[in-house]
Amino acid sequence: MSEPGVGIELSHVTKLYAGQQQAAVEDFSLSVHPGELVMFVGPSGCGKTTTMKMINRIIEPSSGSITIDGQDVLSLDPNELRRHIGYVIQQIGLFPHMTIAENIATVPKLLGWSKERTNDRVDELLRTVQLDPAVFAHRYPKQLSGGQQQRVGVARALAADPPVMLMDEPFGATDPITRQKLQAEFLKLQADIGKTIIFVTHDFDEAIRLGDRIAVLSERSQIEQFDTPANILANPANDYVSSFIGHGAGLMRLALIPIGDVELDAPDSTAPAVDADASLRDALDLLMVTGAERVNVSGGGGSLTHARISAALSKARQPVEAS
Amino acid sequence: MSGSLDVFLARRWEDLVTLTLQHLAVVALSLAIATVLGVLIGLLVWDKNVPRTAALTAAGIAITIPSLALLALLSPVLGLGWAPTVVSLVFYSLLPIVRNTVVGLREVPAHLIESARGMGMTPAKTLISIQLPLAWPVIVTGIRVAAQLTVGIAAIAAYVAGPGLGLYIFKGLSSLGSVNALNFTLTGTICVVLLALLLDGAFVLIARYSTSRGLRV
Numbered sequence: 001m002s003e004p005g006v007g008i009e010l011s012h013v014t015k016l017y018a019g020q021q022q023a024a025v026e027d028f029s030l031s032v033h034p035g036e037l038v039m040f041v042g043p044s045g046c047g048k049t050t051t052m053k054m055i056n057r058i059i060e061p062s063s064g065s066i067t068i069d070g071q072d073v074l075s076l077d078p079n080e081l082r083r084h085i086g087y088v089i090q091q092i093g094l095f096p097h098m099t100i101a102e103n104i105a106t107v108p109k110l111l112g113w114s115k116e117r118t119n120d121r122v123d124e125l126l127r128t129v130q131l132d133p134a135v136f137a138h139r140y141p142k143q144l145s146g147g148q149q150q151r152v153g154v155a156r157a158l159a160a161d162p163p164v165m166l167m168d169e170p171f172g173a174t175d176p177i178t179r180q181k182l183q184a185e186f187l188k189l190q191a192d193i194g195k196t197i198i199f200v201t202h203d204f205d206e207a208i209r210l211g212d213r214i215a216v217l218s219e220r221s222q223i224e225q226f227d228t229p230a231n232i233l234a235n236p237a238n239d240y241v242s243s244f245i246g247h248g249a250g251l252m253r254l255a256l257i258p259i260g261d262v263e264l265d266a267p268d269s270t271a272p273a274v275d276a277d278a279s280l281r282d283a284l285d286l287l288m289v290t291g292a293e294r295v296n297v298s299g300g301g302g303s304l305t306h307a308r309i310s311a312a313l314s315k316a317r318q319p320v321e322a323s
Numbered sequence: 324m325s326g327s328l329d330v331f332l333a334r335r336w337e338d339l340v341t342l343t344l345q346h347l348a349v350v351a352l353s354l355a356i357a358t359v360l361g362v363l364i365g366l367l368v369w370d371k372n373v374p375r376t377a378a379l380t381a382a383g384i385a386i387t388i389p390s391l392a393l394l395a396l397l398s399p400v401l402g403l404g405w406a407p408t409v410v411s412l413v414f415y416s417l418l419p420i421v422r423n424t425v426v427g428l429r430e431v432p433a434h435l436i437e438s439a440r441g442m443g444m445t446p447a448k449t450l451i452s453i454q455l456p457l458a459w460p461v462i463v464t465g466i467r468v469a470a471q472l473t474v475g476i477a478a479i480a481a482y483v484a485g486p487g488l489g490l491y492i493f494k495g496l497s498s499l500g501s502v503n504a505l506n507f508t509l510t511g512t513i514c515v516v517l518l519a520l521l522l523d524g525a526f527v528l529i530a531r532y533s534t535s536r537g538l539r540v
Binding site for chain 2: 083099110
């Protein structure tokens with residue numbers, strides 16, 4: 001059982017540090033739907049982390065308002081507020097002097113849960129992040145690998161089942177292979193729990209892979225574009241966004257389109273086969289590798305040519321309304 | 324000239340045990356007071372530049388005052404015996420304890436504090452369940468250094484009739500040339516050294532068992 005996400009509304013939020021001429025975050029307004037995974041992506045120092053940290057008031061906004069599920073966060077006790085917002089930081093921040101179980105139990109303990117309820121929850125969460133409670137509950141953070149620690153970090157943030165999660169480059173410090181694995185696991189987890197998540201990253205690929213919507217931010221946390229990954233790739237709002245996407249936007253877009261979404265030619269059982277739930281990028285990859293003219297979609301009742309794949313891309317280039 | 328050591332010891336071993344226990348007691352009492360006081364001062368100043376520098380400088384200067392001079396200064400106010408002894412031992416213990424408390428707290432990574440606060444721990448709770456336990460191994464080391472320091476200084480407190488083994492050392496010193504002068508001084512000194520070693524060993528164990536296993540693995 002898990003509590004579904006709630007909406008977050010930031011309006012005209014500004015952060016001006018004392019003694020500084022320029023605001024770190026200027027007049028930031030954004031609305032996040034319940035259960036949505038929104039990525040803040042931008043270069044270092046653009047204010048994306050500052051913007052996120054104002055939501056749980058690790059940083060206090062200078063002006064503007066922030067509401068979670070309609071409730072003004074600035075009117076709440078910050079400690080109480082934070083106990084209901086999951087928080088994952090890049091350094092993970094597991095307490096080295098506490099066991100994994102004690103780490104995960106941090107917020108339940110603050111909320112005064114009974115020992116029994118807390119223990120049950122710890123076991124449940126460890127299993128959720130694919131760590132065997134019998135093996136890991138009583139270990140210390142230093143005895144875990146980076147990837148395992150990061151999973152515990154996510155489990156700890158989920159401990160009291162908060163409707164909202166804030167994640168600050170949570171997979172940033174892991175190696176590329178572990179990172180991809182964690183991302184995939186995280187997507188699967190989010191499909192189950194449906195939290196409202198603000199996820200900060202400077203890695204555009206990660207934003208594309210994980211986000212329901214992406215806010216591309218420039219200096220002072222200005223929103224250059226806020227849209228779905230497919231729409232941003234197909235129709236970048238300006239040069240800044242294009243430069244952020246970099247090269248290979250076409251391939252990135254293909255990776256986002258499932259084969260099931262395109263029109264197929266008649267099946268051709270002599271052609272190399274690609275899985276029906278693969279993406280167009282996988283289909284193209286197979287075409288390139290085999291040198292075949294077309295690939296057959298196994299179980300999908302059709303086949304794909306190079307021309308079909310290109311057509312799917314140009315179709316997606318037409319402006320699409322954000323869902 | 325000097326009387327034989329075995330006869331000396333046989334006659335006075337009960338006396339010696341009492342003095343050693345007194346010595347230990349005055350050191351332990353002083354350390355306890357200095358730990359409470361020193362950790363408190365450390366907590367108050369560790370994250371504020373000016374007070375921190377002031378506290379560490381003051382403690383640093385304090386430790387350069389010769390112990391005999393300090394005892395001579397304290398005695399007119401506090402009289403003789405335990406009072407000036409304890410006060411002077413606390414005085415000398417403060418530097419290592421305050422300094423290590425400050426260093427220990429400053430070494431706690433900022434992201435751990437942010438992580439604690441971000442989960443809704445109050446500042447007081449963060450201090451007690453995160454910052455102090457993480458700084459603890461360094462603080463204990465400070466107390467251990469203070470223990471070494473005070474075992475030696477306590478011997479000098481016999482000058483103001485303080486408790487402990489200093490009595491024998493001073494007895495030997497004041498009766499130079501007499502039959503047992505060397506025996507008194509030697510016995511007192513050896514016992515002080517043994518006590519220091521024992522205390523040091525005890526602190527190794529205390530540090531080990533009062534530090535989370537997670538910080539040792």
